[in-house]
Amino acid sequence: MTGQTVAGAGQTAAGAGRTAAGEVGRARLRKEDARLLTGQTNWTDNIAVTGLLHLAFLRSPMAHARITRVDVSAALERPGVVAAFTGRDLADGLGSLPCAWPVTEDMVLPAHPPLALEEVRHAGDPVAVVVARDRYAAADALEAVEVDYEPLPPVLDLEEALAEDAPLVHSDKGTNRAYDWPLRAGEDFAAVRERADVVLSRRYRQQRLIPNAMEPRAVVVTPLAATGEYTVYSATQIPHILRIMLSVVTGVPEHKLRVVAPDVGGGFGSKLQVYGEEAVALAVARRLGRPVKWTESRSEGYLATHHGRGMIQDVEIAATREGRLLGLRVRLLADMGAYLMLVTPGIPILGAFMYPAIYKMDSYAFDCTGVFTTRTPTDAYRGAGRPEATYAIERIMDELAAATGLDPVEVRRRNWIRHEEFPYTSIAGLTYDSGDYEAATAKALALFGYDGLRAEQRERRERGDTVRLGIGVSTYTEMCGLAPSRVLRDLRYSAGGWEAASIRVLPTGKVEVVTGTSPHGQGHVTCWSQIAADVLGVPFEDVEVVHGDTLVAPQGMDTYGSRSLVVGGSAVHRAAEKVVARARRVAAHLLEASEDDLEFSGGVFAVKGSPEARRTIQEVAFATFTSHDVPEGMEPTLNAGHVLDPENFSYPHGTHLCAVEVDTETGRTRIRSYVCVDDVGRVINPMIVEGQVHGGLAQGIAQALYEEAVYDTEGNLLSGTMADYLVPSAADLPEFVTARTETPAPSNPLGAKGVGEAGTIASTPAVVNAVVDALRPLGVHDVPMPCTPERVWEAVRAARETRTDGEEAPA
Amino acid sequence: MTHISVTVDGTAYEDEVEPRLLLVHYLRDRLGLTGTPVGCDTSSCGACTVELDGTSVKSCNVLAVQADGGAVTTVQGLARDGAWTPLQRAFHERHALQCGYCTPGMLMAARDLLRENPRPDAAEVRRALEGNLCRCTGYQNIVAAVLDAAEAERAAGAPAAAPAREVPA
Numbered sequence: 001m002t003g004q005t006v007a008g009a010g011q012t013a014a015g016a017g018r019t020a021a022g023e024v025g026r027a028r029l030r031k032e033d034a035r036l037l038t039g040q041t042n043w044t045d046n047i048a049v050t051g052l053l054h055l056a057f058l059r060s061p062m063a064h065a066r067i068t069r070v071d072v073s074a075a076l077e078r079p080g081v082v083a084a085f086t087g088r089d090l091a092d093g094l095g096s097l098p099c100a101w102p103v104t105e106d107m108v109l110p111a112h113p114p115l116a117l118e119e120v121r122h123a124g125d126p127v128a129v130v131v132a133r134d135r136y137a138a139a140d141a142l143e144a145v146e147v148d149y150e151p152l153p154p155v156l157d158l159e160e161a162l163a164e165d166a167p168l169v170h171s172d173k174g175t176n177r178a179y180d181w182p183l184r185a186g187e188d189f190a191a192v193r194e195r196a197d198v199v200l201s202r203r204y205r206q207q208r209l210i211p212n213a214m215e216p217r218a219v220v221v222t223p224l225a226a227t228g229e230y231t232v233y234s235a236t237q238i239p240h241i242l243r244i245m246l247s248v249v250t251g252v253p254e255h256k257l258r259v260v261a262p263d264v265g266g267g268f269g270s271k272l273q274v275y276g277e278e279a280v281a282l283a284v285a286r287r288l289g290r291p292v293k294w295t296e297s298r299s300e301g302y303l304a305t306h307h308g309r310g311m312i313q314d315v316e317i318a319a320t321r322e323g324r325l326l327g328l329r330v331r332l333l334a335d336m337g338a339y340l341m342l343v344t345p346g347i348p349i350l351g352a353f354m355y356p357a358i359y360k361m362d363s364y365a366f367d368c369t370g371v372f373t374t375r376t377p378t379d380a381y382r383g384a385g386r387p388e389a390t391y392a393i394e395r396i397m398d399e400l401a402a403a404t405g406l407d408p409v410e411v412r413r414r415n416w417i418r419h420e421e422f423p424y425t426s427i428a429g430l431t432y433d434s435g436d437y438e439a440a441t442a443k444a445l446a447l448f449g450y451d452g453l454r455a456e457q458r459e460r461r462e463r464g465d466t467v468r469l470g471i472g473v474s475t476y477t478e479m480c481g482l483a484p485s486r487v488l489r490d491l492r493y494s495a496g497g498w499e500a501a502s503i504r505v506l507p508t509g510k511v512e513v514v515t516g517t518s519p520h521g522q523g524h525v526t527c528w529s530q531i532a533a534d535v536l537g538v539p540f541e542d543v544e545v546v547h548g549d550t551l552v553a554p555q556g557m558d559t560y561g562s563r564s565l566v567v568g569g570s571a572v573h574r575a576a577e578k579v580v581a582r583a584r585r586v587a588a589h590l591l592e593a594s595e596d597d598l599e600f601s602g603g604v605f606a607v608k609g610s611p612e613a614r615r616t617i618q619e620v621a622f623a624t625f626t627s628h629d630v631p632e633g634m635e636p637t638l639n640a641g642h643v644l645d646p647e648n649f650s651y652p653h654g655t656h657l658c659a660v661e662v663d664t665e666t667g668r669t670r671i672r673s674y675v676c677v678d679d680v681g682r683v684i685n686p687m688i689v690e691g692q693v694h695g696g697l698a699q700g701i702a703q704a705l706y707e708e709a710v711y712d713t714e715g716n717l718l719s720g721t722m723a724d725y726l727v728p729s730a731a732d733l734p735e736f737v738t739a740r741t742e743t744p745a746p747s748n749p750l751g752a753k754g755v756g757e758a759g760t761i762a763s764t765p766a767v768v769n770a771v772v773d774a775l776r777p778l779g780v781h782d783v784p785m786p787c788t789p790e791r792v793w794e795a796v797r798a799a800r801e802t803r804t805d806g807e808e809a810p811a
Numbered sequence: 812m813t814h815i816s817v818t819v820d821g822t823a824y825e826d827e828v829e830p831r832l833l834l835v836h837y838l839r840d841r842l843g844l845t846g847t848p849v850g851c852d853t854s855s856c857g858a859c860t861v862e863l864d865g866t867s868v869k870s871c872n873v874l875a876v877q878a879d880g881g882a883v884t885t886v887q888g889l890a891r892d893g894a895w896t897p898l899q900r901a902f903h904e905r906h907a908l909q910c911g912y913c914t915p916g917m918l919m920a921a922r923d924l925l926r927e928n929p930r931p932d933a934a935e936v937r938r939a940l941e942g943n944l945c946r947c948t949g950y951q952n953i954v955a956a957v958l959d960a961a962e963a964e965r966a967a968g969a970p971a972a973a974p975a976r977e978v979p980a
Contacts, residue, residue, distance in 0.1 A: 037911075038899070039915055040846065041848075043848055045839075214856065214913050215912040216849070263911070266947055268946065298851035298852050521947050523909070690906070699946070721852070722944070729937075729940065729941045730937040730938075731937045731941040733950055735933070
């Protein structure tokens with residue numbers, strides 16, 4: 001039972017010995033689908049092992065408290081319970097959870113015990129773990145764990161947290177300030193402010209978001225006591241990084257740890273993490289010598305899986321009356337939450353480079369302060385720093401348009417980098433390698449019918465329609481392909497940004513590609529097959545892709561930040577070229593020709609001028625396997641590997657346009673149309689690219705209109721279940737019109753730029769710009785996210801009450 | 812413990828279960844039918860949707876004892892003799908899945924829709940799938956796949972989903 005019987009777009013019949021050409025760029029149907037469509041999946045929670053025990057975590061019901069007593073003895077009496085541990089019980093051999101990104105030399109790095117010791121610091125911080133024979137017994141026994149808490153004041157407001165007398169999240173650190181990180185470029189901001197005609201200051205809030213991968217987190221650990229070896233199955237984006245970090249945290253030697261990421265049901269950054277539950281599961285498996293499993297419930301995940309965003313952005317721009325940007329100043333307060341997790345401090349720093357976006361300016365000043373609060377830690381969420389930056393600059397560009405009387409598209413046009421100026425080094429110091437903002441924008445405007453919609457908008461305003469039409473634009477770029485290792489060094493990130501691939505050519509001519517990337521829905525198996533098939537000249541069907549297991553793919557830096565294709569796919573390309581080079585040597589020997597006299601095309605080596613003298617790469621593979629007649633001194637293998645360190649980031653870009661209808665009487669916003677033109681460089685599989693864009697748009701629109709992690713004044717998470725946190729459904733989202741321009745990235749052999757985050761980055765400001773555009777004539781210049789009916793209605797009401805000239809109304 | 816008789820994907824089972832055991836855990840943990848995943852604990856996401864006696868239900872919201880005497884169809888029971896249903900084919904051809912975690916539930920909910928309404932328009936598909944969340948696809952390709960499947964079934968002169976199997980008396 002397979003999908004092979006299905007005739008799909010661009011698909012051709014498979015056949016033995018058929019050679020491939022032009023796989024790259026085809027809408028190949030996914031190899032991944034057959035298992036997923038028939039329920040033959042290997043999610044971590046599906047893993048069943050004889051003797052498996054189940055873990056359940058008791059979590060703090062309070063945002064902040066001192067633990068005065070934890071007693072698990074009554075839990076041990078419960079039926080089915082095998083063991084129960086407090087933080088102290090496991091403290092021997094279970095260190096602090098890691099933070100791999102100390103963004104400054106003097107960053108405050110608090111201890112982060114996987115099970116709390118003296119204090120709990122956010123609702124959901126785990127204090128004890130129960131081990132039982134089934135998941136129901138484990139959950140039941142949690143009720144019997146006794147904990148005495150002495151409440152401590154919650155720390156929730158980012159500005160109050162920095163006050164002299166603020167209660168402290170980590171009292172031993174003496175401050176809630178994790179770090180201050182500045183960037184200065186170009187002229188002094190105060191000087192350009194002096195000579196500016198227009199100066200605008202705005203405050204934007206990035207609400208906390210809950211990533212909501214559909215598969216909850218899960219971990220299974222199987223120990224082999226005799227040798228001290230452990231296999232850790234985890235719903236993770238980062239099996240390789242997890243292996244290193246679990247070794248550091250638990251002291252299990254790295255070479256005794258095998259980490260497997262089986263089928264993983266989405267991540268969006270939330271599985272780019274080293275979680276306490278993973279470390280505890282390993283520690284418990286070691287202690288008991290038994291296999292253990294933990295699967296989070298969704299509600300538990302909302303408290304314990306890291307959140308995204310969570311920032312206050314104070315943005316100031318200086319510009320001429322013609323709308324030319326002179327300078328940009330950004331002051332950022334970034335909510336770290338209670339602890340610094342794997343890359344928590346670095347997320348706003350990634351954003352620091354993106355505030356200037358696609359615009360030219362003379363001055364840029366950026367300051368970020370990381371702030372501890374008694375809330376769930378934040379970390380990477382789709383786009384990770386870049387959506388936040390793009391939101392702020394794209395919102396305030398609209399304010400500049402309003403202040404100068406220019407059309408929002410025109411104000412962007414007056415400031416952006418022109419296509420003939422590439423490569424262009426932005427004021428933040430990034431070298432944008434290629435792009436054509438004019439072309440993407442022109443295409444988007446045409447598809448959208450911009451002028452017609454503007455005319456309709458004017459007409460409806462004039463006749464006093466209570467349902468206002470709003471039009472929002474967002475032109476963006478992002479930095480993908482994370483990242484050149486030397487850049488990561490300069491940013492003080494504790495690892496490199498290379499990616500590994502190796503290719504095994506089997507005796508029958510079939511091919512196994514081993515990649516260090518670790519997909520969770522992105523279609524790597526299909527795309528990597530296309531890349532390898534093209535370079536090797538073998539059929540797409542003859543390629544298998546192996547990933548996500550440190551035993552069989554020992555080297556890798558995993559999947560996040562739209563790096564997989566740009567870095568990992570490029571590594572596959574280079575490894576395949578090395579295979580061809582080896583095969584060429586064998587083929588030349590077999591054909592008694594010089595290597596230079598061989599042409600390689602469609603999987604066939606042929607002697608120039610004598611096309612009958614030929615060997616297919618499959619024949620060469622078999623000849624190499626037998627090794628009866630290979631060149632003197634040559635190792636009998638065509639296998640090759642490549643570790644690729646990117647020379648530069650890649651810079652996708654594009655233009656997104658959104659039309660909304662906003663009912664000024666009910667506050668309801670309806671997206672009427674959404675058009676985007678993205679330039680993600682050369683496309684390997686257009687079907688997969690389009691799917692990635694759709695998903696990204698959904699998440700970005702969700703931030704604009706629907707989603708927010710809401711806390712009460714005590715630090716309880718009010719939006720603590722999927723029933724309270726609005727993940728949009730099919731009924732909440734519109735049809736998207738997507739299109740592309742294609743300027744290849746010059747910095748990698750594929751010309752690819754990355755697509756996973758583009759939709760999310762660009763859509764949030766496009767939607768909010770549209771909502772504000774609808775209401776601007778009423779005196780509204782901002783609606784805080786998410787733009788719920790209540791917030792929209794309140795913004796309209798507030799503007800009407802304080803209305804003077806319609807220019808500056810309080811948000 | 813309570814005795815139940817239930818047919819799942821065509822196979823009959825007799826079991827003793829705790830009255831509180833959820834159907835989804837019965838399928839996954841007792842029968843080893845792990846094709847149906849759990850996505851939430853508030854019956855909000857729809858990942859665990861199966862058919863019970865011909866109607867789609869969220870199996871995290873049904874007790875195993877409630878399935879006593881009934882027939883359950885899961886995603887693992889859809890393909891017959893290696894042939895996918897039109898919905899499965901359409902999901903594949905339309906790239907209506909990425910990570911695939913919501914896919915079993917989407918397929919089962921879409922079957923229910925097409926049985927009720929063999930000629931839905933896009934808005935009707937969106938409304939019908941409101942209880943099934945997806946975080947990867949933005950839904951557009953899912954909607955397209957369901958419309959394609961409806962058309963394929965109509966062209967084949969058959970209902971979009973086979974009628975529910977007879978419920979054992």
